[in-house]
Amino acid sequence: MKISKRVSQIAPSVTLEISAKAKALKKEGKDVVAFTAGEPDFNTPEYIIKEAVSSLYDGKTKYTPTAGIPELKKAIVQKLKEENGLCYGQENIVVSSGAKSSLYHAFCAILDEGDEVIIPAPYWITYVEQVNLAGGVCKIVKTNEKSGYKLNIEDFEKAITPKTRCVLINSPCNPTGVVYTKDELLSIAKVAQEHGLEIVSDEVYEKLVFDGEEHVSIASLTKYAKEHTIVINGVSKTYSMTGWRIGYMACPEEVAKAVSAMQGHTTSNACSFAQYASAKAISIKSAELGEMVLEFDKRRRLLYEGLSQIDGIKTIYPKGAFYVFADVSAHFGKSFEGEKIVGSVSFAEQLLKRNVAVIPGLAFGDDNSVRLAYTVSCQDIQKGLAQIKAFIESLE
Ligand SMILES: Cc1ncc(COP(=O)(O)O)c(C=O)c1O
Known part of the structure; x- marks a missing residue:
C-alpha cells in the first residue's frame, strides 16, 4: 500500500x-x-500504583472527559501555581496520552502549512518530526559546547522570518542537560514578544535539576509569555511513569479548546485509571x-x-x-x-x-x-x- x-x-x-x-x-x-x-x-512509587489499582476496582474504567478528569486538572492547576508561579484555571489544561502527544497536538493546533518553528539544536528529534507532520517547517538554530549548548539571542533573532510562528524551548534539555536561567529565558521571551511569536516550552524534566539550579517556566516571566506559551509537562520522568502515558499542556483557553476538539477525534481521553493515579502523584510530596x-x-x-x-x-x-x-x-x-x-x-x-x-x-x-x-x-x-x-x- x-x-x-x-x-x-x-x-x-x-x-x-x-x-x-x-x-x-x-x-x-x-x-x-x-x-x-x-x-x-x-x-513507580507504590502510593501511585495503589491509587491506580483502587481506581480500577472502583470502576473508573470508562471514557473520561476528553481534556482530562477534574481531579487531575485540579492537581495540575495547583501544582502550576505553587511550583511554577503560574495561574491557570481548569479550562487552560488538557491532559493527553503522554507529553509527546501533548506536543503534537500543540503543533497541530497552532501551525498552518509552511509556518516556521525555531528549534535550538541539539534537540529531541521528536520535535522535528512532529513539526513536519503538522505541516510546519523547522528552522534549526545550532548551539555548541563552547556556548554551553544554549540558544544565542543573536542567532535566534537572525533565524526569525515573516513566516516564523513559534520557538521551542526545552529546559532542562534532552540531550544536553542544559538548564536555562531566568535571565536567559527572559531574553528569549522578550525577542518572542518583539516578533509576535508563540512559545512551546517543554518542561518534562523540571524536577530533575542539580547543583541548586532552579527550574523556571518561561510562561511565568512576563504577561506576554503567559499569554503566548504552551507549557508542556507530564508524569513520565518525574514519577518514573513512562509507561502510564500521561502528559498535559497548560495554555490559553482557545488553544485548550482547539486541542480538546482535535483529541476528541484522535485519542479521546488519556487512560482513565492512569489519570487518577497521576492526580495522586502530582498532589503528594513524596520522599x-x-x-x-x-x-x-x-x-x-x-x-x-x-x-x-x-x-x-x-x-x-x-x-x-x-x-x-x-x-x-x-x-x-x-x-x-x-x-x-x-x-x-x-x-x-x-x-x-x-x-x-x-x-x-x-x-x-x-x-x-x-x-x-x-x-x-x-x-x-x-x-x-x-x-x-x-x-x-x-x-x-
Ligand atoms: C524532551 C522530552 N519531551 C517530552 C518527552 C515525552 O514524554 P512522555 O513520556 O510524557 O510522552 C520526552 C521523552 O523522552 C522528552 O525527552
Whole structure:
C-alpha cells in the first residue's frame, strides 16, 4: 500500500536502531552497558500504583472527559501555581496520552502549512518530526559546547522570518542537560514578544535539576509569555511513569479548546485509571522522589567526571535531566578494528563492539557528539566508563 508523502518523510530512528542492536547483544548473553534509555530505571512509587489499582476496582474504567478528569486538572492547576508561579484555571489544561502527544497536538493546533518553528539544536528529534507532520517547517538554530549548548539571542533573532510562528524551548534539555536561567529565558521571551511569536516550552524534566539550579517556566516571566506559551509537562520522568502515558499542556483557553476538539477525534481521553493515579502523584510530596533525584545526581557526577578524564572527550557539566552529551569528534578519522569512524553513528556502532551502547548525536542534530543516559546503576556506569576508555585508547 502506498504510504503518504507526509509519513514517508519521517526519518528512521537512529535511537531505536542502536537500542535494538544493544538489546540483541544482551539477548546473546553479552554484558552490554546501555546508556540509551530515556526513562528512569526506578519503579513507580507504590502510593501511585495503589491509587491506580483502587481506581480500577472502583470502576473508573470508562471514557473520561476528553481534556482530562477534574481531579487531575485540579492537581495540575495547583501544582502550576505553587511550583511554577503560574495561574491557570481548569479550562487552560488538557491532559493527553503522554507529553509527546501533548506536543503534537500543540503543533497541530497552532501551525498552518509552511509556518516556521525555531528549534535550538541539539534537540529531541521528536520535535522535528512532529513539526513536519503538522505541516510546519523547522528552522534549526545550532548551539555548541563552547556556548554551553544554549540558544544565542543573536542567532535566534537572525533565524526569525515573516513566516516564523513559534520557538521551542526545552529546559532542562534532552540531550544536553542544559538548564536555562531566568535571565536567559527572559531574553528569549522578550525577542518572542518583539516578533509576535508563540512559545512551546517543554518542561518534562523540571524536577530533575542539580547543583541548586532552579527550574523556571518561561510562561511565568512576563504577561506576554503567559499569554503566548504552551507549557508542556507530564508524569513520565518525574514519577518514573513512562509507561502510564500521561502528559498535559497548560495554555490559553482557545488553544485548550482547539486541542480538546482535535483529541476528541484522535485519542479521546488519556487512560482513565492512569489519570487518577497521576492526580495522586502530582498532589503528594513524596520522599521517594527526592531519593531518586539524589541517586541521579550521584550518577551524573560519576559519569561526567569519568568522561572528562578520557582523552579527546569534551562535555559540559549537565545541570538537569539525566543525560550527558559528549563531543567525541576529536576521534573522527581514526579506526577501530579496521573500521573508520566518520561520525557519531559509526562511533556508536564501533563502541557497541566493546559492549557500550550510546545514542549518536546525529539523532539530535549534532553529529559531533553522543548522548549517554545515566539511567543505569553506578556500578554499570563504572563498567561502561572503563570500556569507553579502553575503546578510545585502542583507536588507531
Ligand atoms: C524532551 C522530552 N519531551 C517530552 C518527552 C515525552 O514524554 P512522555 O513520556 O510524557 O510522552 C520526552 C521523552 O523522552 C522528552 O525527552
